[in-house]
Amino acid sequence: MLDLAANDLGLNRVRLEIRAGVEHPVDHDAAYFAGTITESEWRPTRYVVVNDNADPNVINPAGFHFTALNRSVTTVVLPLRQRLEARGERLYVNLNYVAFNPSTGTTHLDPAEYAEFLLAAFQHMQRTFGFVPDAVEVILEPDNKTPWRGTLIGQAVVAAGNRLAAAGFAPEFIAPSTMSMANAVPYLDQMAAVPGALTYLREVSYHRYAGVSDANLAAIRTRASQLGLRTAMLEHIGSDVEDLFRDLTIANVSA
Numbered sequence: 001m002l003d004l005a006a007n008d009l010g011l012n013r014v015r016l017e018i019r020a021g022v023e024h025p026v027d028h029d030a031a032y033f034a035g036t037i038t039e040s041e042w043r044p045t046r047y048v049v050v051n052d053n054a055d056p057n058v059i060n061p062a063g064f065h066f067t068a069l070n071r072s073v074t075t076v077v078l079p080l081r082q083r084l085e086a087r088g089e090r091l092y093v094n095l096n097y098v099a100f101n102p103s104t105g106t107t108h109l110d111p112a113e114y115a116e117f118l119l120a121a122f123q124h125m126q127r128t129f130g131f132v133p134d135a136v137e138v139i140l141e142p143d144n145k146t147p148w149r150g151t152l153i154g155q156a157v158v159a160a161g162n163r164l165a166a167a168g169f170a171p172e173f174i175a176p177s178t179m180s181m182a183n184a185v186p187y188l189d190q191m192a193a194v195p196g197a198l199t200y201l202r203e204v205s206y207h208r209y210a211g212v213s214d215a216n217l218a219a220i221r222t223r224a225s226q227l228g229l230r231t232a233m234l235e236h237i238g239s240d241v242e243d244l245f246r247d248l249t250i251a252n253v254s255a
Contacts, residue, residue, distance in 0.1 A: 002076075006083035013092040013255055015234065016077060016133065017140075018069055020047045020099035020108055023117055027065035047101035049108060052120075056112035064120050066128075073129055094174065094234075095121065095133035098140045099148075109147060111159035118160045122169050135172040136160065137234070141179040141207065142187065150176060150190025154197035161200035172202035177234060182211025185223045192227060203254070204229050208236035208243060217250040230254040 005011045021028065024045070032042035052063025081091040097118075099108060108114045122132045138156055142148035157173045164171060176187035184206040191197050204224040224231045232255035233247040247253045 002079045002083060006080055006087065011080070012084055012089055013094065014077060014080060015094050015096050015137070016069070016072055017096045017098050018121055020049050020097070020101075020117075021045055022066060022069065022121070023052055023064055023107065024048060024050045025063060027067055029065065029067040029071075033067065033071070044101070047099045049099075049105050051107045051113065052116075056110065056116045059116060059120050059123075061120075064117075064124070066121070066124050069121070069124075070128065073125070078129070092135070093131075093133045094135040094137050095171070096137040096140055096177075099146060100141075100144065109152065111152075111155040112163075114156045115159040115163035119163050119167055119169075122164060122167070122171075132169055133171055135174050135203070137174040137177055137205065139175070140177055141235075142176055143183045144179040150187035151194060153187065154191035154194030157191065157200050158194060158196040161196075173200040174203040174205050174232065174234075175201060177205040177207065179207050180210035181206050181208060181213070181216045181220070184216070185219050188223055188227075198227060201227075202229060203232050205232045205234045206251075208233060208239060214246065214250055217246060221250065221252045225252075 026045075028037065028042055028045040031037045032039065050063070052060040077091070077093060084091045095118075108117060118136060125132050138153050138160075139146065139148045142153060153175050157175065161173060175191060176184060178184050178187055184204060188204055191201065204220060206220060220231055231251050231253045233251065233253050234255065236243065
């Protein structure tokens with residue numbers, strides 16, 4: 001499958017999800033993979049956050065567990081990366097933060113705590129695998145029953161961009177990844193109004209689950225172009241070649 005992905009389809013970008021529940025004193029993913037808890041016991045834990053400590057400027061390593069991330073990197077990212085390198089190409093890795101469950105809590109709604117979370121992930125990947133993601137997709141589907149809105153996304157981009165830059169990391173930032181195509185531009189405008197957000201934002205992302213129209217595709221293209229940003233359609237279960245064609249020709253997507 002990986003041979004075909006790299007050599008037949010030519011896939012050179014991957015979404016590497018990191019769930020909010022990575023920040024927790026208990027490694028629920030390890031317990032699930034080991035079979036000591038069931039899937040029904042594991043699923044409610046995926047997005048539940050317990051703060052590592054009260055100081056977002058001090059990372060407590062014992063408060064983070066990257067078992068699921070490691071599994072994804074080992075089984076998919078590294079093999080695909082190696083196959084592309086053999087072709088003289090480079091894999092673009094997009095680290096995508098996911099936090100759907102309402103019980104996630106408020107920890108990562110604090111931009112400083114969100115920035116700490118990302119820094120812990122980058123430092124872990126650097127130590128463990130010798131490379132870091134090329135990009136951060138700030139929050140998956142903020143308009144899908146989460147408290148994240150454009151202003152908070154912009155604040156998170158600034159805090160995380162600054163914190164990562166201070167540690168020597170310079171990923172591109174991708175947002176807002178709204179479930180509804182119609183929400184992409186309103187969220188983008190709120191983000192752009194946050195001082196410093198456009199310093200790090202490089203790509204305007206949207207999904208195709210609601211608000212789908214050629215007018216919204218054109219609006220995304222126009223607003224992104226005005227701000228000097230790329231566009232990307234990054235998720236839709238069940239799309240076909242016609243959707244791809246419209247994303248490419250109307251929204252001018254790069255991914």
